[in-house]
Amino acid sequence: MRVIAGSAGGIRLAVPKRGVRPTMDRVKAAIFSSLGDAVAGASVLDLFAGSGALGIEALSRGAASAMFVEEDRQSAKIIERNLAKTKLKGRVRQQDVFDFLRHAADEEPFQVIFADPPYEKTKYGESCTAKLLTNEALPRLLKSAGVFVLERRPNETLAEMKLWRIARQKTYGATDVLFLSAISN
Numbered sequence: 001m002r003v004i005a006g007s008a009g010g011i012r013l014a015v016p017k018r019g020v021r022p023t024m025d026r027v028k029a030a031i032f033s034s035l036g037d038a039v040a041g042a043s044v045l046d047l048f049a050g051s052g053a054l055g056i057e058a059l060s061r062g063a064a065s066a067m068f069v070e071e072d073r074q075s076a077k078i079i080e081r082n083l084a085k086t087k088l089k090g091r092v093r094q095q096d097v098f099d100f101l102r103h104a105a106d107e108e109p110f111q112v113i114f115a116d117p118p119y120e121k122t123k124y125g126e127s128c129t130a131k132l133l134t135n136e137a138l139p140r141l142l143k144s145a146g147v148f149v150l151e152r153r154p155n156e157t158l159a160e161m162k163l164w165r166i167a168r169q170k171t172y173g174a175t176d177v178l179f180l181s182a183i184s185n
Contacts, residue, residue, distance in 0.1 A: 001053055004029050006060030008086035015051045016075040022051055023116055023151065027172045031149055032057060034168060034179060035112065038147060039063050042111035045141060047097045048128075052079035052090070054114040054149075059088040063112070066090040069100045101137040109143040116151040129156055139163050139182035148180040 001022050003011045015022050023031075031054070032039065040062040046055030049068035056079075059066050068090055070076045076094040083090050093100060097117070117128030129152045132138060142148055148164065154176040161183075168179040 001025065001051065003053075003057055003060045003086060004032070006057070006062065008056065008060040008088060011086050013051050013053055013056065013082045013085070014078050016072065016078050018074075023053055024172070024175070027151075027175050027177065028053065028057055030170065030172060031177060032061060034170075034177075035147065035149070038112060043108065043143075045069070045110040045113045047100075047113065047115040047132075048117045049079055049092075050075055050116065052082050052092075054116065055079075055090060056082055056086055056088060058112065058114075059090060060086065067107075067110075068092045069095055069097050071096045098131065098135070101135050101141075104137055104141055107141060109141055109146070111143050111146045113138070113142055113146065113148045115148070127156065129153075130159055133158070133161055133164055136163065142182050144182075146181070148178075148182070150178045150180060152176050152178065 001013050003009055039058050042063045044055055044058045044063045044066040046068045049070040052068050055066040055068050068079050076092050079092050154171050164180040165183050167181050170177050
């Protein structure tokens with residue numbers, strides 16, 4: 001896995017040995033192609049950050065700031081190493097994503113939010129995708145013209161969405177990418 005473009009283009013990123021399903025380079029390239037100029041100067045939130053590849057790609061392409069939220073300690077350390085390797089700056093929070101969302105009221109809203117949650121269900125039997133899409137704090141973390149980019153399993157059924165509107169949806173092999181805007185914004 002590598003940074004595709006920008007100031008850190010071509011630099012290989014370390015990937016945690018367990019517990020992550022990194023976004024393939026071609027999917028990452030398609031996501032950033034779709035986002036276009038929305039990344040330049042943006043504040044970015046990378047949820048379920050894993051190796052930090054999405055947030056680091058955004059920083060490399062000119063994002064003003066990035067926050068990475070990752071529960072796994074080994075993965076959080078790898079994000080910090082990847083930031084150092086690429087000479088990019090970002091804030092890494094080693095924290096459960098849903099705990100972060102419960103306590104994120106003081107955070108400034110972001111222009112781009114990435115989420116690549118585990119395809120498996122949470123420890124309470126819920127789908128991470130469903131839990132994200134029904135979380136009322138998440139839309140408040142997105143600026144009014146912002147975009148929420150969510151990766152999920154292609155055959156995963158979406159319940160009725162009351163908080164989000166799908167602006168674009170594209171499938172790349174085993175990954176479905178949703179570009180969402182908040183309905184309340």
